[in-house]
Amino acid sequence: MDILRLKALLGAGCVSLTLIGSVHAGGFSRGTADTDILFEDGNFNMRTSVTYVAPTRKYSVNPLNPYLIGVNYSDAYVVPSFAVKLKLTDNLSCAGTMTQSYGGDASWPQSSGPLGKLSENFTMYEYGVTCGVKYDLSKGRIWFLGGIYDEVTDYNLAAGAALGSSFAPIHVNLNDSNVGWRAGVAYEIPEIALRAQLMYRSGVSINASGEANTFAPTSPPTPITVPATGDAQFPQSVEFKAQTGVAPGWLAYGSVKWTNWSVTKQLNLQVPLIGLNSGNDYFWRDGWTVTGGIGHKFNDWLSGTVFATWDRGVSTGWDLTGASYTLGTGVSMKDKMGGELRLGVAAVYLASVSETQYSNYPVGGGNFANINRSVDGAWGYAFSGGYSFKW
Numbered sequence: 001m002d003i004l005r006l007k008a009l010l011g012a013g014c015v016s017l018t019l020i021g022s023v024h025a026g027g028f029s030r031g032t033a034d035t036d037i038l039f040e041d042g043n044f045n046m047r048t049s050v051t052y053v054a055p056t057r058k059y060s061v062n063p064l065n066p067y068l069i070g071v072n073y074s075d076a077y078v079v080p081s082f083a084v085k086l087k088l089t090d091n092l093s094c095a096g097t098m099t100q101s102y103g104g105d106a107s108w109p110q111s112s113g114p115l116g117k118l119s120e121n122f123t124m125y126e127y128g129v130t131c132g133v134k135y136d137l138s139k140g141r142i143w144f145l146g147g148i149y150d151e152v153t154d155y156n157l158a159a160g161a162a163l164g165s166s167f168a169p170i171h172v173n174l175n176d177s178n179v180g181w182r183a184g185v186a187y188e189i190p191e192i193a194l195r196a197q198l199m200y201r202s203g204v205s206i207n208a209s210g211e212a213n214t215f216a217p218t219s220p221p222t223p224i225t226v227p228a229t230g231d232a233q234f235p236q237s238v239e240f241k242a243q244t245g246v247a248p249g250w251l252a253y254g255s256v257k258w259t260n261w262s263v264t265k266q267l268n269l270q271v272p273l274i275g276l277n278s279g280n281d282y283f284w285r286d287g288w289t290v291t292g293g294i295g296h297k298f299n300d301w302l303s304g305t306v307f308a309t310w311d312r313g314v315s316t317g318w319d320l321t322g323a324s325y326t327l328g329t330g331v332s333m334k335d336k337m338g339g340e341l342r343l344g345v346a347a348v349y350l351a352s353v354s355e356t357q358y359s360n361y362p363v364g365g366g367n368f369a370n371i372n373r374s375v376d377g378a379w380g381y382a383f384s385g386g387y388s389f390k391w
Helices: 003-021 035-039
Strands: 044-054 059-061 077-087 092-112 117-136 141-163 166-189 194-201 204-216 222-234 237-247 250-259 266-271 276-281 287-297 302-311 324-334 340-350 361-364 367-369 378-390
Touching: 035 077, 035 092, 035 117, 035 141, 035 166, 035 194, 092 141, 117 166, 141 204, 166 222, 166 266, 324 378
Parallel strands: none
Antiparallel strands: 044 077, 044 378, 077 092, 092 117, 117 141, 141 166, 166 194, 166 204, 194 237, 204 222, 222 266, 237 250, 250 287, 266 276, 287 302, 302 324, 324 340, 340 378, 361 367
């Protein structure tokens, strides 16, 4: 069997479906820029995909808000990905990419926590350019990769807030934009579909600004709009990926990713004119995500894959971000126009986890209480669809 044909069928299609396994990894991880398009044959390549994720997180213990026990507060979300590659010379190619790199979505039917949250969400969209230079060796070839990206952040909160002696609704919207960079190296032997790649991605510091809409503590309450700010630190990461043909029509692949989530200690929110200084405590540990899978070519137009992903979780007792396990499968179908359709589905198990750091939380009047929450382990699911073409 022609191993180069195997690479074309599996390397670009089914292997990329494993991204479905990382969209609910540790911390706030979601999408990864599709820089692997740089390795594909063709003068012009385009790949696009959308992944829908529906996690399940239900409280089993919630002393401060017992009416939320059994409520799934984790909202479904969509992660888009787009990549286009242009071959500039025989040895130089550049790619433009877009994805939702980080995000978080939660909502509650009744007020949650000391701030009385009803919904909280943020998205970070990455827009990047990455170039690759390759050099032929006596056996195989080596690539040097590098690029920059712009991280665009949007944060929204709907909650109640203490205003004097009363409690009033508040809506907050914050925005920010930050530049980061990535660099990597790869080695491949196309004849056996072998590639090993190491990629570094820098972190960014979020210093967002925007406004809060609430009510002044007057009689009657007066609607006001006041400045608001927020800050957080987002991590750097290093990922090693490898793939190789192992038999006629078969390809094995895997990856290991380290993410420096220990820098993400808090998400801080300040609205000085109404005396609000709040936020979320994380104090996470670093994250590790491991993926492995195998792909198979069934015929000249159809190939498939199965894969598994493990993420160890990052919680240290300050929040409810535990381990996750993903099992997935996908198919890649060539069409007569030279395009490729990819479809994938995955089951995601989110392990149970408990807070431990809120045993003596001040609840007013000089009193303290244990308000540690817990969530049960539960299954969620993800669907992915994408299309690519080249010429």
